[in-house]
Amino acid sequence: MSPIVFAESSFKHSISEGDQRYAISNPVVVRLVEPDVVLIIGHPHDQTEQWLEILVRALPNGDKKVFHAMQLGPKFRPFLGGNQ
Amino acid sequence: MNSNSDSREEQLSDPTVPLSDWPERPQGVTGDAAKELGRMLLDDAVPASAIVGALRRGAPSLGASGSESPTLRFRVPQERVVELDALSVKLHRNQSDLLREALELLLETHSEPARDSALSANSDAQVPGDPLRLRPEEARLLIQLSERIAPTTPHPLAS
Numbered sequence: 001m002s003p004i005v006f007a008e009s010s011f012k013h014s015i016s017e018g019d020q021r022y023a024i025s026n027p028v029v030v031r032l033v034e035p036d037v038v039l040i041i042g043h044p045h046d047q048t049e050q051w052l053e054i055l056v057r058a059l060p061n062g063d064k065k066v067f068h069a070m071q072l073g074p075k076f077r078p079f080l081g082g083n084q
Numbered sequence: 085m086n087s088n089s090d091s092r093e094e095q096l097s098d099p100t101v102p103l104s105d106w107p108e109r110p111q112g113v114t115g116d117a118a119k120e121l122g123r124m125l126l127d128d129a130v131p132a133s134a135i136v137g138a139l140r141r142g143a144p145s146l147g148a149s150g151s152e153s154p155t156l157r158f159r160v161p162q163e164r165v166v167e168l169d170a171l172s173v174k175l176h177r178n179q180s181d182l183l184r185e186a187l188e189l190l191l192e193t194h195s196e197p198a199r200d201s202a203l204s205a206n207s208d209a210q211v212p213g214d215p216l217r218l219r220p221e222e223a224r225l226l227i228q229l230s231e232r233i234a235p236t237t238p239h240p241l242a243s
Contacts, residue, residue: 002131009093027122028155031112032139033103036132037096039112040122055096056125057089058132064125068097075099079112083155 002062013070015052019044020069023052028083033076038064041072041080051080110142114155116180 004024006017023042033039033055040054051072057065072080095101113121121138124130172179218226 001128003128004126009097012097021126024125025119025122027118028157029112029114030118030121030139032110032136033096034092034106036136037092038121038125038135038139040125042122055093056132057093058136062131062133064132064135067093070097073099075101075103081112083114083157 002064004056004064004066007065007067010054010066010069012068015044015069019052020054020066022046023054023069024056024066029079029081031079033079039076039079041076041083110140113139113142116178 006020010020011017022045024040026046027040027042028051029039029041031039036058038056038058040056041051042054044050044052052069053072053076054066055068057067059065096103112118121135124135124138168179168182172182175182
């Protein structure tokens with residue numbers, strides 16, 4: 001089994017696990033930002049125009065580690081492109 | 085977890101630290117392909133390597149040129165979504181396919197050749213010899229009016 005795990009650091013910006021899961025299951029953009037790190041951009045729920053940026057590391061054992069979640073900032077906003 | 089990984093995660097998370105230069109960074113995935121990857125991320129049965137592999141391959145292009153396929157996003161009334169859901173189930177086709185077809189039809193309807201064709205068809209329906217290029221119903225009305233005014237003189241359009 002290769003579960004997704006939410007690291008303590010993913011809650012640093014007070015984004016709940018539920019909001020992170022919603023954004024991951026309804027992503028607007030998914031792309032690799034490093035060879036083993038996936039960026040997900042999506043909404044925290046369906047009643048908002050707010051965007052989240054979520055980073056997930058692909059671990060060697062197959063697990064998926066969410067280590068970052070926060071409101072979309074200028075660093076990753078360019079990856080949203082025309083999808084907003 | 086080693087400290088090297090922790091350090092990389094901290095740098096990636098820091099909005100003030102720019103991304104590392106990676107010229108071969110694959111294009112992003114959007115639309116249904118993105119949702120499928122999201123589903124895979126949350127599925128315990130799918131290893132992370134499968135997701136990374138899919139992202140390296142990228143989503144197949146929808147265009148003939150093989151270029152990136154942009155995603156359109158817009159709001160619609162809830163009842164339209166319900167109707168689209170029902171149509172999707174009825175036709176066994178996903179919603180993206182149906183909306184792409186709708187867009188094709190819209191663009192085809194408003195394309196220049198289609199408009200020219202419509203005008204041509206309209207001109208075929210006009211009464212021959214009509215210098216005003218009236219539509220048939222307009223010509224008939226004009227004939228009726230002229231017959232009321234001068235019932236003994238046949239109107240040229242009546243022939």
